[in-house]
Amino acid sequence: MDPLAGGSATQAEPGRPARAHASAFSHTAAAVHTTDELVAVAAAAVEEGLRRGDLPVLALTPEVAEAVRRTIGASAGQVQDDQRICLRGVRAPDALVVTRRLLERARAGGSGRLRIVAEPQWGTDPLRWREVRRYESVSNALMARAPVTALCLYDRERLPAQLVAAARQTHPELLMGGIRVTSSDYHRPELYLRELARVREPVEEGRPAFAVDGVPTLPALRGALRQVLAQRVPDEDQRADLHLAVSEVAANAFRHGRPPVSARVWADDTRVVCAVTDSGRSFDDPLAGFLPAHGDDLAAGGMGLWLARKLWDSVDLVPGPAGLTVRLATALVRPPAG
Incomplete structure (x- = not known):
């Protein structure tokens, strides 16, 4: 069966083509x-x-x-x-x-x-x-x-x-x-x-390379994540980008979420996944971060998820019983030989 054969003009008006478009997408x-x-x-x-x-x-x-x-x-x-x-x-x-x-x-x-x-x-x-x-x-x-x-x-x-x-x-x-x-x-x-956010990365099936619960402060979490990324991400430029973005996600957890805050990192030779969880349940917008929160005025803040989506391959917002998890994943860049 043709996987596109499910198209039907009957949803909006039986027997009619889909609506004409004036200004809409x-x-x-x-x-x-x-x-x-x-x-x-x-x-x-x-x-x-x-x-x-x-x-x-x-x-x-x-x-x-x-x-x-x-x-x-x-x-x-x-x-x-x-x-x-x-x-x-x-x-x-x-x-x-x-x-x-x-x-x-x-x-x-x-x-x-x-x-x-x-x-x-x-x-x-x-x-x-x-x-x-x-x-x-x-x-x-x-x-x-x-x-x-x-x-x-x-x-x-x-x-x-x-x-x-x-x-x-x-x-x-x-x-x-x-x-x-x-x-x-x-x-x-x-x-x-x-x-899509429900799908776990294969690397997450293994033991995390880093796990921490009840982190006391944002600087403590940023420092710990810097250390684990230094061990797991071989390319220096990519390491800096990933740490910048996950630090912004961690800042969101502390500033806009609720404690306790926890984090997990999984990694193998090709991929790294980082998950930051806070106990808040008031934010759940899977569309967040594709555009800057305040438009072109980047000085107004609200760039955490946007930076994450720019610098990591994949960003998922996963609400659950423990609160909101922001899961970031990306393929590892291999440094040039020599």
């Missing part, structure tokens, strides 16, 4: 069988955007982007490229900054609308898959009112079935037979992100 997934089909669908989306006066941006591999340009011909010069939108070389907070800057350019002319045609960059690591799914989902909340039309392309011949199925859960609409229809399996971002 339109986030659609299309599953394709071949690279030729991917190029054709992408080119059609770009051409539609050009007719409407949108600013088209491709977030595709260079080879596919070049094929799309050949297909659209003389209009190719009006099309921008930026793979960072698809988390190529950046994490979610920085990808959102890239999107916002492109949107500012789009608003300056034409229809004022940004049109993104993207192929998510999954890689081969299931831990990476989880972050791409998280980003696809959270975009629906963070850009809900933005004049952006985004089409995400999924190659069902190349991707595992679970990733193609995830398109139905993270996209409100599906492109089927050239028509946008409502996805009957769509999950609201706050619920979807909580589901």
